[in-house]
Amino acid sequence: MIKNFKSKALADFWNTGRTAKIDTRLLKRIAVRLSRLDALVSLDELNLPGFDFHPLKGFNPTRYTVHVNGPWCITFEFDGTDVLAVDFEQYH
Numbered sequence: 001m002i003k004n005f006k007s008k009a010l011a012d013f014w015n016t017g018r019t020a021k022i023d024t025r026l027l028k029r030i031a032v033r034l035s036r037l038d039a040l041v042s043l044d045e046l047n048l049p050g051f052d053f054h055p056l057k058g059f060n061p062t063r064y065t066v067h068v069n070g071p072w073c074i075t076f077e078f079d080g081t082d083v084l085a086v087d088f089e090q091y092h
Contacts (some may be wrong), residue, residue, distance in 0.1 A: 002038045006087035010034075010074070013048070022088065029068050037066075037076060037083045056091070065091065 005011035009021035014034055022030065036046065043064070046053035052067035056075065063085075065073045071090040076083050 001040075001082050002034065002086055003084050004086070006085045007089070010086060010088045026069055026072060030074065033066050033074050034086075035069065037074070038084055040078070042048065043078060047074045 002014065002043070005014065009019045012021060013019040013027065013087065019027075033051070036048075036051075040046070042052075045065060046064075050067065052065075054065060056063045056065055061077050061079075063077055064074050065075045068074055068088075072088065073084060073091060074088055075091065076086045078084070
C-alpha cells in the first residue's frame with residue numbers, strides 16, 4: 001500500500017485524479033504504475049514489460065524505480081509491506 005509521497009503533484013494525482021503539474025500524456029501510464037504499487041505485496045510483482053523495474057544504487061534505504069516514459073520514472077522505497085516516499089522524477 002502506498003503510505004506517502006515525496007512529489008506533491010503525484011500525491012494530488014493519486015488523491016484526486018487530476019494535476020496540472022504533470023504532462024497529461026503521461027497520466028495513464030502513471031495511474032497503472034501507482035495502482036500496481038498500491039497493491040504491491042512483493043517486489044517481484046513489478047517485473048513487468050515496460051516497467052524496467054530495478055533498484056537504484058547509492059541509497060540507504062534502497063530506492064527502486066519503475067519507468068514511465070522517456071527519462072521519467074516513479075521512484076520509491078519498499079519496507080516489505082508498504083510503499084514509501086513515492087516520487088516522480090528524471091533521475092538519469
